[in-house]
Amino acid sequence: MALSTQLKDYTIKLPAAAVAANQSECFAYAQPTNQEIEQLAAQFGAPLMVLDCEAIRRQYHALKNALPGVALHFALKPLPHAAVVRTLLAEGASFDLATSGEIDLVASEGVPSERTIHSHPIKRDSDIRDALAYGCTVFVVDNINELEKFIAYKDQAEILVRLSFRNKDAFADLSKKFGCSQEMAIEIITYAQQLGIRIKGLSFHVGSQTASPTKYVDAINTCAKVIAQVSELGLPALSTLDIGGGFPVPYSADVLPIDVFCAPINVALAQLPETMQILAEPGRFIVASCVTSVASVMGQAEREGKTWYYLDDGIYGSFSGLMFDEAAYPIDSAKQDGMRFDSVLAGPTCDSIDVVSESIMLPKLNNGDLIISRMMGAYTLATATDFNFFKRAEVVVLNEQVHSQVLTG
Known part of the structure; x- marks a missing residue:
């Protein structure tokens, strides 16, 4: 598996990604499976931005x-x-x-x-x-x-x-x-x-x-x-x-x-x-559809009847588009089993506005569990910061070296 670590980006070739349909049937996009994402997180850590x-x-x-x-x-x-x-x-x-x-x-x-x-x-x-x-x-x-x-x-x-x-x-x-x-x-x-x-x-x-x-x-x-x-x-x-x-x-x-x-x-x-x-x-x-965000739970707390999960990525990082771009990214946990509860996802910084979602249904998560967000290619990496000295998510590039016929016209 060839890796390129220039600028802390990693280029790898995984098995063919699954094809999934978004909310609109007309918009199908390739995305890495949860299992592939868990393998990437185990290899490179989190937070990650997986660019397909x-x-x-x-x-x-x-x-x-x-x-x-x-x-x-x-x-x-x-x-x-x-x-x-x-x-x-x-x-x-x-x-x-x-x-x-x-x-x-x-x-x-x-x-x-x-x-x-x-x-x-x-x-x-x-x-x-x-x-x-x-x-x-x-x-x-x-x-x-x-x-x-x-x-x-x-x-x-x-x-x-x-x-x-x-x-x-x-x-x-x-x-x-x-x-x-x-x-x-x-x-x-x-x-x-x-x-x-x-x-x-x-x-x-x-x-x-x-x-x-x-x-x-x-x-x-x-x-x-x-x-x-x-x-x-x-x-x-x-x-x-x-x-x-x-x-x-x-x-x-x-x-x-x-x-x-x-x-x-x-x-x-x-x-x-x-x-x-x-x-x-x-x-x-x-x-927009080419990047999947992978964040992990740093810690958690019970506040006003909800579990707050604190992630290692947030509004000042890859989720910056939530503040100014009005994008509503499809967000879920890698863990899919178990009863779901109304929860909060917060970013890692010490700023109180650093909240990714005030209300999201999630199973009970443990520290280190992964949160996966799709459709994260536009105005995310480009506008992320290092605020509070939390480093930006590293990038893993998938399927770059695929020979494709150039279409003209």
């Missing part, structure tokens, strides 16, 4: 099949891990970057720069220079101040203008912080022509964990109007539309199968000029 690359492949191709002709640029921020980059690179994916650190990661894994875009709407001059030095030449802006930063780089860079589409129903309404109006987009594009800066196209992001494809359809239709208006004004034709990410995954509620979800999006995209290049920036959809 086969789940990444499955999700990438599910979305690619649902959006034929759309170039998928994986957004690194939910899970910026080298094994994720290597896996997606082997499958033919492109990448969406937002920081110089993310540039360093993809560059270190041999990602060709032409398969990247830089989508952060607000950048320092050093960020632009770092991206250009790597060879990434497509950037996003949403205001005049940002556009003017590219005067010095007008011979190297191409720009996507990001529009805003508010979405109060999304986990994160990204248009609250980024994006411009349809009218401002025209103003930016017109001013760019005067400055000699090349505008490649438009972009938008309807918000994380968007429940309805209607949000995408409305945004695409609005962008089509902007594209037509640009042509009517005699400005250089736009060639690209980036429809962002936000494709939903089922944590505790049903979501539409991804092919059903994307069907109206494809209809809307078909109304655009045939020469239009379409990009997307999926993040959570690709990686």
Whole structure:
């Protein structure tokens, strides 16, 4: 069994993982069995984050099949891990970057720069220079101040203008912080022509964990109007539309199968000029199901009629998404037998807000027993801290070295 201990990550190959369905029948993902998890915990200790690359492949191709002709640029921020980059690179994916650190990661894994875009709407001059030095030449802006930063780089860079589409129903309404109006987009594009800066196209992001494809359809239709208006004004034709990410995954509620979800999006995209290049920036959809968290019980206490189990991972660690991401991870104990009782799961730190679940039905557990949480790939490892000097969970990578045919189209 070959192990790679770089950065305290372990890469191993286990027997084929079981395939289980989540709450939605349309969303099946590979996951290690409880027995395999117990073996990993015995070998490496806890807390662990078990990253299964086969789940990444499955999700990438599910979305690619649902959006034929759309170039998928994986957004690194939910899970910026080298094994994720290597896996997606082997499958033919492109990448969406937002920081110089993310540039360093993809560059270190041999990602060709032409398969990247830089989508952060607000950048320092050093960020632009770092991206250009790597060879990434497509950037996003949403205001005049940002556009003017590219005067010095007008011979190297191409720009996507990001529009805003508010979405109060999304986990994160990204248009609250980024994006411009349809009218401002025209103003930016017109001013760019005067400055000699090349505008490649438009972009938008309807918000994380968007429940309805209607949000995408409305945004695409609005962008089509902007594209037509640009042509009517005699400005250089736009060639690209980036429809962002936000494709939903089922944590505790049903979501539409991804092919059903994307069907109206494809209809809307078909109304655009045939020469239009379409990009997307999926993040959570690709990686949410690929990580299983493994924590162990450090201690326990009886409080107000409930047993509190104190884990070696918590809100300041892998469960950080419970605070700001509204994710409801499927959580259970490895122990399955016995009567269940209303219990509390708390994290290890000395902060009183470090509680993973105030009410969860669990069998009677002993110190050292394991708690297993699924769907932990997005905004968990990426946002964990070392608060109180509790170390972050180590990563075990499964099924990375699986030869897969690269799909195109």
